[in-house]
Every structure is written in C-alpha cells, then in structure tokens.
Amino acid sequence: MTWTLLPLALLAYLIGAVPVGYWAVRRLSGKSPRLASVYNLGFESAARVLGAGPVLLAFGLDVFKGFLAVYLARGLGLEAALLFAVAAYLGHLYPPPFLAPERPFRPRGGALLVGLLAGLSVTGYPYLQAFLPLVFALIVYALTGYASLAVVTVAFSLALVLMFLPVGPLAQGLAWVLAALVVWRYKENLGRILEGTEPKLGEPAPLPGEDQVVCAFMIHPLTLEDFWQSPRFAWLRPLVRAGLVRQAWVERIAEFFRPMKVGEIRGVRTKDGREVRCYLISAPLLPHQITGKPELATRRAVQGARLAAELGATVFGLGAFWSVVGEKGLKVQEAVPEIQVTNGGAYTAGTVKAAIPQILERFEREGKPLSEVTAAVVGANGVVAFGIARQIAPLVGRLILVGRNLERLEKSAETLRRLVARKGAQTEIVTTTEIPAIKEADLVFTATSDPGAVIFPDFVKPGAWIYDEGVPPDVDPAVKDVPGVRVIPGGVVRLPGEAEVNLDLRFGGPDLVPACLAETMILAAEEAWERKSLGGQTKSENIQFFVDRAAELGFEVVD
Structure with missing residues (x-):
C-alpha cells in the first residue's frame, strides 16, 4: 500500500458517513430513528415504531454504501479493501459534523458490515471466504436470538478466517482493527446480554401505548461493592481485593463510561390493571464523584436521558445523587426535550409528609408524650429536612436543628418559632452545626446529601427512634446495636403487583424502591407531565397529587 491510497480511503470514510439509512427512515416514517434504534430496541420493536418498510430500506441502503466503499479498492488488493472497510466503518460511527443529522445519533453499523463483506467478494x-462470517453469524443468531452478538460474530469471524489464509500481516491487522471497533460500538449490547436485558428475536421490547407503560430511572453505585453487581464489572472484584487494581483506578475508568442500561423492573401492575415497566440506567459514578464533578455528572445525566428516549421510555427519573445534578434536573430537561424528566422530589416529600404523623403516633403510644420529647432534625438546611421540622416543631417539647450553615439555620429557627407561637405551643428550638448534639434527642429525623454515614453509635441516645431519609443512608449500620434504638428507613415505597428486578437496589426487596423511582412510574402511568419535579421548588399541590394517586394505584409508603 502507498500514500496514494489515502485520498480513496478518505472517500470511503465519507461514503460510510453519509446517513442514507437515517434519511430514508426520517422521510418515510416521519420519525427520528434515534428514538427507535434497532440496536437498542431490537428489530421487531423498531419496526413497530418506524414501520418494517422504512427499517428494511435503511438496512439495504447501509449495505449498499458499505459495498460501494470497499468496491473503490477493486484491483488494488486485499489490504486496500480492508483499509477502505475500516475507513467506511469509522465514517459510519463517527461522521463529520456536517453529515451528522441529529446529534448524538449513534449508529452501530451491522448492515454496513454486510455491505463490506459483499465488497470484499468483488x-x-x-x-x-467473504461470506463465511455471515454463515457463522446466522448460526449464532439462530442459537442465541441476539442480533448484536451475531454482528460481533461477523467481524471476529472475518479476522479469524484471515489468520489462516496466506495474507500479509497488514491485512490481518486491519481485520482485527475492524473487529475491535465493532466490539467497542456494541459494548453496551454485550453488557446487556451478560445481564439478561438485551432484546432477543421473538421477545420484542415493550413500547408505550400498548399493554404497558415504559419509564426509565437513573441509578448509581452507592459504594464500590455495588459495581460488582453488574457482570460487566464483576471480573474486577478479585483484582481489587487482591490489591492488583486500585480503587482509584476503577473510579477513574468509570468516569469514561457513558450511561448504560443495567437492569429492569418488571411485574409492577397498578390497581386499575396497567403494567409499568422501568429500565434502570446507570453511569457508574460514586456519590463523591457526582458531587465533586458536577459538569461530568450533568453530561452523564443528559446522556442517560437520551438513552432512555431511545429505549422508548416516556419519563426519565433521576435517583439519589443524580436528582441534584443540572440544577435538579432542569438542565437535563432542557437538553433532552423529547422525554419528560423528574427528580422525584414531590413524592419523596409526600412520603415524608405521610410517614411522620404515623411515626409520631406510634412513638407516643410506645414511649412518652410528645410535649416532653426532645427531637432533632439533621440536615435542616435542606428542603426535605426543613419540611420535617415544620411538621414536628409545634408538637415536641424541644427541637434541635442540625446543619452546616449556622446563619441559615438561625433564619429557619425564627420561622419555626413564629409557627410554634401561632399554634400556641411552647417548643424550645436550638441550632447547631455539631451532629453529636443529637445525643440528647429521643426522636431523630435525618435527611442529608452526604455520600456517607453521618450518624454513629456515639451520637445516639439509647432507646431513640431514628427516621433516616438519606440516600445513601445517613445512619451507620452499627447504630442498630445501640440498646433500644429503632432505625426507620424513609422514602421507601412498596410497588403494586409482583415486582421483579435483576439488581439489589438496597431497599430491602424487589418490591421496595425509593419514592423518586415510584414518582417516575406514577408519572408514566398518569401522563401528568405538569406534575413532574424539576428544580428546587416543589408545589404543595403536586406533593398531594402524588400522595393521592399513589394510594389509588396501589403504591404503599413503608414506615
């Protein structure tokens, strides 16, 4: 090969970059191919959304442009043909901006590979030998039902066949480069195969508007141990434990991963008979990475919303630390207007509002009168914790507000003192930035945004009740060993129906989820888009809406 081939290689790249399949689908169906990607939903589901005709035409056009790109090498030898094949595939995956019709549009190039093989044959x-990889791929497809695995088989079979033929090392190397590019592009599909969530032939993905509604919810690992739940990362666990791989390396590598579908919640059925299916999407960032790198976190949340739209979800929920990124979801919604985005704050506040009176009633029944009780609220600078303080302030004898900003705490305390006075109560309200001050409290309510525990055994009075709204939990597990202490998880909802999930969400069972996830499901079922939670303001009427509709649909607050 000589440098004179580079202009032709550039032409092959441009041929691969021309989005003929995209244009065909867009023109014939009037819909965006990105919102019904074959490689995310499977052929059957994409055909139902876009129509079988447009999808088949797009497939054929991509085959043709792959053939045309390699046909440029006719008479120039196998090495030139493989160089043009790699160039065309790169163009298909990473087109220049002027040929990228809808960013981010992420084709994977299965049909293009068929065209490249056809081009090699002429x-x-x-x-x-050119079509032997197709035979292997069809066998894999028939045995497994995974189209994505069949496409990867095409590329690997080509590289393996060339290893046993009398061709030069450059041709073999180019074939392996092509195979590596295919694996890289299909890594999300391969990961879903490992987790059992990739659509199979004959098992089309559900679509909104049929017998079920579809939503998506973005999660993240709370600790490094949560990484190992996914088969994609489980192989790293023994290496980290043996000290061969540092945790810092794992965290750094995780920052380069785009959001991926890691699981599903199935079997949720409302009282009125509707089924709600929820895709679990994750970018594997730990809490301190999300809070410490807000621009990266917002970018990943936006990418997660786009993936949710491609999967056919109508609502995208932001869970745990994702709920505060991008101005609590506002920037995510602005960047991805084609899907509804919620941070789950309204129903979270609703579950607190519903749970607190029951907790107070039980405590008084089993303990002493509330007027003689000292209560503490940890994280009182936050919206949720201050809401709790408003509820309990007129009822208890003494209230300790704990937060990071003493000046803001004092302003909050003044507001509560005026409220207490209007109610005719005599509550003493004090403020502090020292969490150990809760040692005096009989009742503790905590709702912080800290990535780790903030309440430890030495801070807790024996016999105290603690309502923990934090995610991750604010209460260290060892607190449960303090005599008489009762720790009550907050914001946990029991799903209606018989929920099944392939991940442990750390809430006590497959049917137990955080309220923000439940809000996402309720929005999808009700299509009450005007009720979604975005930004820092949560309207009281929206809180009540979710409390009422949750009960009617069969969602139950766990207290």
Missing part, C-alpha cells in the same frame, strides 16, 4: 477476496 475485490479479489474469494466469495466463500
């Missing part, structure tokens, strides 16, 4: 490469 550039001097034997027909049988």
Whole structure:
C-alpha cells in the first residue's frame, strides 16, 4: 500500500458517513430513528415504531454504501479493501459534523458490515471466504436470538478466517482493527446480554401505548461493592481485593463510561390493571464523584436521558445523587426535550409528609408524650429536612436543628418559632452545626446529601427512634446495636403487583424502591407531565397529587 491510497480511503470514510439509512427512515416514517434504534430496541420493536418498510430500506441502503466503499479498492488488493472497510466503518460511527443529522445519533453499523463483506467478494477476496462470517453469524443468531452478538460474530469471524489464509500481516491487522471497533460500538449490547436485558428475536421490547407503560430511572453505585453487581464489572472484584487494581483506578475508568442500561423492573401492575415497566440506567459514578464533578455528572445525566428516549421510555427519573445534578434536573430537561424528566422530589416529600404523623403516633403510644420529647432534625438546611421540622416543631417539647450553615439555620429557627407561637405551643428550638448534639434527642429525623454515614453509635441516645431519609443512608449500620434504638428507613415505597428486578437496589426487596423511582412510574402511568419535579421548588399541590394517586394505584409508603 502507498500514500496514494489515502485520498480513496478518505472517500470511503465519507461514503460510510453519509446517513442514507437515517434519511430514508426520517422521510418515510416521519420519525427520528434515534428514538427507535434497532440496536437498542431490537428489530421487531423498531419496526413497530418506524414501520418494517422504512427499517428494511435503511438496512439495504447501509449495505449498499458499505459495498460501494470497499468496491473503490477493486484491483488494488486485499489490504486496500480492508483499509477502505475500516475507513467506511469509522465514517459510519463517527461522521463529520456536517453529515451528522441529529446529534448524538449513534449508529452501530451491522448492515454496513454486510455491505463490506459483499465488497470484499468483488475485490479479489474469494466469495466463500467473504461470506463465511455471515454463515457463522446466522448460526449464532439462530442459537442465541441476539442480533448484536451475531454482528460481533461477523467481524471476529472475518479476522479469524484471515489468520489462516496466506495474507500479509497488514491485512490481518486491519481485520482485527475492524473487529475491535465493532466490539467497542456494541459494548453496551454485550453488557446487556451478560445481564439478561438485551432484546432477543421473538421477545420484542415493550413500547408505550400498548399493554404497558415504559419509564426509565437513573441509578448509581452507592459504594464500590455495588459495581460488582453488574457482570460487566464483576471480573474486577478479585483484582481489587487482591490489591492488583486500585480503587482509584476503577473510579477513574468509570468516569469514561457513558450511561448504560443495567437492569429492569418488571411485574409492577397498578390497581386499575396497567403494567409499568422501568429500565434502570446507570453511569457508574460514586456519590463523591457526582458531587465533586458536577459538569461530568450533568453530561452523564443528559446522556442517560437520551438513552432512555431511545429505549422508548416516556419519563426519565433521576435517583439519589443524580436528582441534584443540572440544577435538579432542569438542565437535563432542557437538553433532552423529547422525554419528560423528574427528580422525584414531590413524592419523596409526600412520603415524608405521610410517614411522620404515623411515626409520631406510634412513638407516643410506645414511649412518652410528645410535649416532653426532645427531637432533632439533621440536615435542616435542606428542603426535605426543613419540611420535617415544620411538621414536628409545634408538637415536641424541644427541637434541635442540625446543619452546616449556622446563619441559615438561625433564619429557619425564627420561622419555626413564629409557627410554634401561632399554634400556641411552647417548643424550645436550638441550632447547631455539631451532629453529636443529637445525643440528647429521643426522636431523630435525618435527611442529608452526604455520600456517607453521618450518624454513629456515639451520637445516639439509647432507646431513640431514628427516621433516616438519606440516600445513601445517613445512619451507620452499627447504630442498630445501640440498646433500644429503632432505625426507620424513609422514602421507601412498596410497588403494586409482583415486582421483579435483576439488581439489589438496597431497599430491602424487589418490591421496595425509593419514592423518586415510584414518582417516575406514577408519572408514566398518569401522563401528568405538569406534575413532574424539576428544580428546587416543589408545589404543595403536586406533593398531594402524588400522595393521592399513589394510594389509588396501589403504591404503599413503608414506615
């Protein structure tokens, strides 16, 4: 090969970059191919959304442009043909901006690979050897039902066949480069195969508007141990434990991963008979990475919303630390207007509002009168914790507000003192930035945004009740060993129906989820988009809406 081939290689790249399949689908169906990607939903589901005709035409056009790109090498030898094949595939995956019709549009190039093989067969490469990878791929497809695995088989079979033929190392190397590019592009599909969530032939993905509604919810690992739940990362666990791989390396690598579908919640059925299916999407960032790198976190949340739209979800929920990124979801919604985005704050506040009176009633029944009780609220600078303080302030004898900003705490305390006075109560309200001050409290309510525990055994009075709204939990597990202490998880909802999930969400069972996830499901079922939670303001009427509709649909607050 000589440098004179580079202009032709550039032409092959541009041929691969021309989005003919995209144009065909867009023109014939009037819909965006990105919102019904074959490689995310499977052929059957994409055909139902876009129509079988447009999808088949797009497939054929991509085959043709792959053939045309390699046909440029006719008479120039196998090495030139493979160089043009790699160039065309790169163009298909990473087109120049002027040929990228809808960013981010992420084609994977299965049809293009078929065209590349067809092109090889007319550039001097034997027909049988050119189409042998297709035979292997069809066998894999028939045995497994995974189209994505069949496409990867095409690329690997080509590289393996060339290893046993009398061709030069450059041709073999180019074939392996092509195979590596295919694996890289299909890594999300391969990961879903490992987790059992990739659509199979004959098992089309559900679509909104049929017998079920579809939503998506973005999660993240709370600790490094949560990484190992996914088969994609489980192989790293023994290496980290043996000290061969540092945790810092794992965290750094995780920052380069785009959001991926890691699981599903199935079997949720409302009282009125509707089924709600929820895709779990994750970018594997730990809490301190999300809070410490807000621009990266917002970018990943936006990418997660786009993936949710491609999967056919109508609502995208932001869970745990994702709920505060991008101005609590506002920037995510602005960047991805084609899907509804919620941070789950309204129903979270609703579950607190519903749970607190029951907790107070039980405590008084089993303990002493509330007027003689000292209560503490940790994280009182936050919206949720201050809401709790408003509820309990007129009822208890003494209230300790704990937060990071003493000046803001004092302003909050003044507001509560005026409220207490209007109610005719005599509550003493004090403020502090020292969490150990809760040692005096009989009742503790905590709702912080800290990535780790903030309440430890030495801070807790024996016999105290603690309502923990934090995610991750604010209460260290060892607190449960303090005599008489009762720790009550907050914001946990029991799903209606018989929920099944392939991940442990750390809430006590497959049917137990955080309220923000439940809000996402309720929005999808009700299509009450005007009720979604975005930004820092949560309207009281929206809180009540979710409390009422949750009860009617069969969602139950766990207290």
